[in-house]
Each structure stands twice: as C-alpha cells, then as structure tokens.
Amino acid sequence: MPRVLVIAEAANPDWVSVPLVGWNIATALRSVADVHIVTQIRNRTAFLSRGLIEGRDFTAIDSEAFAAPFYKLAERLRGGDGKGWTTITALQSLAYPYFEHLVWKRFGGAIKAGQYDVVHRVTPLSPTAPSSLARRCRRAGVPFLLGPLNGGLPWHPEYSRERIKEREWLSYIRKAYSFLPTIRSTYRNAAAIIAGSCHTSGELANHRRPMIYIPENGIDTARFGSAAEMGKRHDKLRLVFVGRLVPYKGADIALEACCELLRAGKAHFDIIGDGPDMAALQSLVAKLGIEHAVTLHGWQSHENVAGLLRTADVMVFPSVREFGGGVVLEAMACGVVPIVIAYGGPGELVTPECGFAIPIGPRTTITRQIETTVAAIANKEFNLEVMSTAAKERIANLYSWQAKAGQISAVYHWLLTSRSDTPDFGFLGLPAHIIQAKD
Known part of the structure; x- marks a missing residue:
C-alpha cells in the first residue's frame, strides 16, 4: 500500500460540515493506504476517543496561536450563527498557512527522505486556501494531491435578497483570491487536483493541472x-x-x-x-x-x-x-x-x-x-x-465512504504510475428528469 501523509486540518467526527467530511475521508483512507493523519490540536480528543493512537495513527498540530484569534474574529464578523460563510472561509484561509508551516517543521525531513509516497491535503476544502507544502513537496519529488476542493458557487441573480440575508458581503469580491501569488504557487506545484464539483473544476481549469472529479460528500x-x-x-x-x-x-x-x-x-x-x-x-x-x-x-x-x-x-x-x-x-x-x-x-x-x-x-x-x-x-x-x-x-456504488476510499486509492495509483489518462469514476450521468410546468 502507498505511504500517504494526509493533511486534514479540519477533521472531527463530533462536528458537522467540513470537519465531518475531513474525518470521514481521512479515516476511510486508512483501509486502502498506509496513512498518517495530520490534524489540528482541537481535534485531538475526538481522535483519541475513536481509538486512534497519537504518534502512530495521527499527529495533532498546535496552531492555536494564529487559529484562535482568527476564529474569534470570524465569529464576530459573520453576522449570526450559520451566516457569512465567505467571511469565515476568508479568515480561515489567512490563518491556515501557519498550520502548514508547523506541518513542514514536523514532517519536512521525513518527506524529503522519501518516507511518504504521496502528500494529500484533504482539508481545507476551499479552493481559496493556499499551500506552501505544494512547492516544498514538488522540490522533494513527492506528489502533492489537493482535494476534494469545493466552494464559491455564485449566487444566482434571482436570489440577491437571499444573499443579503446570509450576510454574504464578501462573495462579491471572492474571485480576487485567484490573483494571490500564494494561490498561483499552490496550483502550479500540485501534482493533481480533486474537484468536488463541476463549478470548482471549471474555476480551476486555467491552472492547467490534472483534474479528477470526485464529490467530497459521502455516506456512512x-x-x-x-x-x-x-x-x-x-x-x-x-x-x-x-x-x-x-x-x-x-x-x-x-x-x-x-x-x-x-x-x-x-x-x-x-x-x-x-x-x-x-x-x-x-x-x-x-x-x-x-x-x-x-x-x-x-x-x-x-x-x-x-x-x-x-x-x-x-x-x-x-x-x-x-x-x-x-x-x-x-x-x-x-x-x-x-x-x-x-x-x-x-x-x-x-x-x-x-x-x-x-x-x-x-x-x-x-x-x-x-x-x-x-x-x-x-x-x-x-x-x-x-x-x-x-x-x-x-450510493453503494459511488458515495459510500468505502467507495470514496477506493476512488482516491485509484488516484494514488495513477499518480505513482504516471499513467496518462486521468481517472473517471462515472459520477456524472445524463441530466436528471426535468418536468416542465404547464402554463
């Protein structure tokens, strides 16, 4: 089995949304690869409670010096519980580089020594989160895999009132992230990208990196x-x-x-x-x-x-x-x-x-x-x-977490064998039934 360092800053079975997805993907991958998970210190207790052994199965990185102040600021600016997701994501993306700095400090030597075949960043899911590891892994000759990435779906013009109610002020200028040098470096140095949606695949197509379509959500x-x-x-x-x-x-x-x-x-x-x-x-x-x-x-x-x-x-x-x-x-x-x-x-x-x-x-x-x-x-x-x-x-064929692990395992094999055709798992079928209303 390939030796994979899985970066999952957000990964927690007791939470919802991105942390739950991060946990499910990272832990499912343990059945198809020799995985060591790197997560943030806030998830340590949940990992231990599920029987994972610190040092052997996972490492918890303490980046709270940067993460905690940004988290508090995000909660103050979001405009209410469950709102302002673009603001939350933007602030998290500003805090995240320190986490990767600490990851490299802890694992850089092992990566350069060839102790891992692939470095796979599972979370953050947002395409706006930069990665210094991409460049460092490329220099070390180790494939750096990003994804699944998803987010930034534009608000349809018919629903601008809903955008305002959700406090999505920052969504008007979200695309500015793509001009940041750190983002350009991230995608230029990634070996491949797993896109979690067609929108994200299109948004990242100009970076000209191999793209594999695998929706991030799965089912227990x-x-x-x-x-x-x-x-x-x-x-x-x-x-x-x-x-x-x-x-x-x-x-x-x-x-x-x-x-x-x-x-x-x-x-x-x-x-x-x-x-x-x-x-x-x-x-x-x-x-x-x-x-x-x-x-x-x-x-x-x-x-x-x-x-x-x-x-x-x-x-x-x-x-x-x-x-x-x-x-x-x-x-x-x-x-x-x-x-x-x-x-x-x-x-x-x-x-x-x-x-x-x-x-x-x-x-x-x-x-x-x-x-x-x-x-x-x-x-x-x-x-x-x-x-x-x-x-x-x-669901059983494509969306169970076991199926997702198998799909990502195939991506690892593709990366390590330098095959030309990118994997296609058949997620996208014909458009679903559309019944037109009678006038």
Whole structure:
C-alpha cells in the first residue's frame, strides 16, 4: 500500500460540515493506504476517543496561536450563527498557512527522505486556501494531491435578497483570491487536483493541472442504509425536507409547491431542521391551511434524521445555493427519491434513474415546476419503488465512504504510475428528469 501523509486540518467526527467530511475521508483512507493523519490540536480528543493512537495513527498540530484569534474574529464578523460563510472561509484561509508551516517543521525531513509516497491535503476544502507544502513537496519529488476542493458557487441573480440575508458581503469580491501569488504557487506545484464539483473544476481549469472529479460528500451506510430495505407502503405520499430553515434552502417553496396535495390529504410533509425562518414557516403552514398535513420537527440528531428519512418517499429540497448536498445523499441512501434544483452540488448527484432536477430560475417558476413534479409522482406516472432502488444502488456504488476510499486509492495509483489518462469514476450521468410546468 502507498505511504500517504494526509493533511486534514479540519477533521472531527463530533462536528458537522467540513470537519465531518475531513474525518470521514481521512479515516476511510486508512483501509486502502498506509496513512498518517495530520490534524489540528482541537481535534485531538475526538481522535483519541475513536481509538486512534497519537504518534502512530495521527499527529495533532498546535496552531492555536494564529487559529484562535482568527476564529474569534470570524465569529464576530459573520453576522449570526450559520451566516457569512465567505467571511469565515476568508479568515480561515489567512490563518491556515501557519498550520502548514508547523506541518513542514514536523514532517519536512521525513518527506524529503522519501518516507511518504504521496502528500494529500484533504482539508481545507476551499479552493481559496493556499499551500506552501505544494512547492516544498514538488522540490522533494513527492506528489502533492489537493482535494476534494469545493466552494464559491455564485449566487444566482434571482436570489440577491437571499444573499443579503446570509450576510454574504464578501462573495462579491471572492474571485480576487485567484490573483494571490500564494494561490498561483499552490496550483502550479500540485501534482493533481480533486474537484468536488463541476463549478470548482471549471474555476480551476486555467491552472492547467490534472483534474479528477470526485464529490467530497459521502455516506456512512451503516447509519443511513442498514434499515432502508424494509420497504415503504403508505396510504399517502410521504414528503420530507431536511435542512437549515433559512431563505435560500427553500422550505417555504417546498410547502407552497405541495400545498394542494397536502390540503387534499394525499400527502404528509415532514420538515426537519431549525433556524431563523421557523416562525415564518409556522405562519405559512397556518395560512395555507395545511396544519393537519405538516410536521415541523425542529432540529434532530443524526439518528433521528435517518429514522425519519426511512419513512419518506420523496425529498423536496429546493435549495438555490448548495455546494455539496450531503443531505441529498443521506436521503438516497434511505431510498428516498430526491427533487432538487439543478444548480450546484445536488444537481450533480441525481440521475434520471433515481431523482428529479428542476432548472434554477425565478421563485414562482421553481414553485410551479415542483408542484407539477410532485403531482406527477402522486399520480403514479413514475415508479418510485424502482427509483428508490436505483438511488440506494448509486450510493453503494459511488458515495459510500468505502467507495470514496477506493476512488482516491485509484488516484494514488495513477499518480505513482504516471499513467496518462486521468481517472473517471462515472459520477456524472445524463441530466436528471426535468418536468416542465404547464402554463
């Protein structure tokens, strides 16, 4: 097996978002390579609690002298919990180089001595985070692999109000990062880049480095897939939405689009999640007269989310700006057929065999097209049982963490054998079903 130094500054099984992705990728790679993980000191306790041995399996780097002040500043500037992600990412990118400085101080000698075949930076996921290790590894003759990288999906012009509500002021000038000398050096010296989305692949294409497409999100099939074989027999269509209750996620769009079915008693809608729009959603449910057909569950644990997903038939997830869409994969692992917006990550996860994609556009158009799609499903114009099976198979074949480890292992082999063709794992199929609304 190749000897790989995995850099995962953010990697924590007890957290969500990037740290959870970093943990899942880094630890899954231990089954396909001789891996030593380098992470930040804040993750040390979680690593130890999962049975990893410090010094043998991982090293925790203490970069808090720089990281802590930037973290506190980011929390002060973001404009509220869960908001201002571009600001958070920018400040983290300023603090991150010190972490890599300490990594090289600790492991530079071993890298130059050839003790590692590949150095792989898994996190940060953001394309805006520079790396001094790329240049140093190239000089040492050791391939430096970046990714999966994802982020920076532009706000669609129809949703500028949502951009303002999310405090995304810095997103207007985000592209300035690409002119920084440290960023140019990072990509010039990387042996290859794993792109986590089509948008990121296009954004980085001008750097002319080999690009492999592997979405960063994956699934713990033991958590989400094990009980999904029970089958679903309902007297009415079971709809579900999972996500933060904020404007751009579109829970209100989902309710408005499905209200006729809900009023008629032909469907039930479970809304899972919490956020600043909870009160507004409660008012909307009352205004639409669908209290009898909607359950607002609020925040739920991972275990409860998995259990609720297993009872659902269709996920309605009209988020208009989603980088990855991990919740869509969770639904598919449970055999839930997703309806998503064909913009960003979710539209790349769904194929015609297992889901539906709605073109992004004005809110009224999206609402009408989701309404048409759900009505067609309720009228049994599509075989949900067949689509459900296809969704679970797609997860097992491509998106389980075990599958992801195998894909990245193939990238290591490609790097070390100097093969000409970049690996292609068949993630991108034909565009998913798009049902046009009737005028």
